[in-house]
Amino acid sequence: MHPLLNIGVRAARRAGDLIIRHINQLDAIKVDTKGRNDFVSEVDRMAEDDIIQTVRRSYPDHAFLAEESGASGDAEFVWIIDPLDGTTNFLHGFPVFAVSIAVMQRGRLEHGVIYDPMRQELFTCSRGTGATVDGRKMRVSDTRVLASSLIGTGFPYKEDPESLDPYMAMLRDVICQTAGARRPGAAALDLAYVAAGRLDGFWEIGLNIWDIAAGALMIQECGGIVTDLGGRDGWQQSGNIVAGNPRIHEALLKLIEPHLTPGLRR
Template identity: 35%
Template sequence: MCFRIVIFVLFSISASMAQEPQEYLDFILPLIKEAGKELLTADNYQVEHKKEVYDLVTIYDRRIEDILINKIKKKYPNHKFIGEEESEINGISNLTDTPTWIIDPIDGTSNFVRQIPFAAISVGLVINKEQTMGVVYNPFLNECFTAIKGEGAYLNGNKIKTNGQTDINKTCFTYELSLARNEKYGDMYMYRLKHLTRVIPGIRSYGSATISLCYVAAGRIDAYQCDGLYPWDAAAGVLIVREAGGYVCDSNGGEFNLMDPNYLATSTKKLSDEIMAIERIADEERIRDAKAKTEG
């Protein structure tokens, strides 16, 4: 009898833990979609600059982040937060085992202020330092990408998969370029792009990390790479790619680190390996040229 009770209790706990991420998703999804209405009805595209001229923020960035954090706090008062706008003031918190909501109120602010429909609200939930649940919602195209760890990735409720591309000669590759990244990674980008464009027929730049990741997950593009990002640029999107069957590593081929998210996301590991092999050749050439210039 006691044995049966123990089994029943363990089963009940296990079932409860399995349902918990779905509970979080069911809670946050309507809040995100409600926040999306703020963007659809926006009529004030005035921007402010943060520390750098290229780092834009609008009243909607702050408003949406405040709305989401306040409503999550009311429901889950013991949870923690890493938000793009909040981190600008208080710095980025370290991850703990406590459930932590990582929020980007508008990913693609530059697109948003120009009324280009590639901007999204991104919310990821990390539990025990593991990406557990993610939502990326583009209200302009009415596309909502979701994922729960171990349960697949979805677009508007329909399951999605990467396209399985393995041939680099047939690849559509998204590579994010900007003034911010050029200051630190400019030479590396130029050398890598010189080599990549010799074999890759299509290179794009959408101006939104989260949307680009979701496009890999949905099979619309085959690969996306970006450096100099923050946790809110990857907390939801990377999980969505992985749950769609894609592969994610850091930009040098190592293990992806959410708190220092420089990454390459691809439809398959084989494609990732092919891209990394070309980029290593480009990096070696860059180092040789820099050495020759110094010695000369």
């Protein structure tokens, strides 16, 4: 395992343990509201601080882009951190959430870790070497047609007709033309599941880079494709993402294309 990935795994496991220690103390956890349907708890902040401290012990000069503390430092290597993806799930005791950590070097994603502390499943990847779940090699599914596919998604959480109304039209078509749609509420895990072949595809609108960086690299390392809604390589900038095995990715793009507004095509 690459030394950077090894530190990422250590940091993710430590953060996951911290999160689990608080799962039975939900009533006592302080929660702030960042926006509508957008919450941050003291557990998010503690987990993020612990990840950053773990990395800094080995790489004191590296930079960070973290969900709660933002950007810090200016370096060749940047650690992209979502300390608790699925905060709303966690705060309700709904057991679907994860720690997501990616490492970018000179603007290119190189390593990724997604850790599910409830199931103690560890997903890892490094550019050019593939991806694993608990040490076992992963590959995207070989599902060839939408009618047989299981598709993951996430609902837009902002009251924005520019995205919500088109999204609902997309969801309707996906429900009608696939074997099923799933919305567990933690995008990092959804993307890891695409990489592992548990989901055949995934799409969502308005995510942040820390939600998707690690999972997107995993999918690419497992033979899948990741683009924005228009099929281009703009997902890091827009936060709009379509992912899947090659056939399902292509079919998903065709399915959602009629519902794209000018803003969603950018």
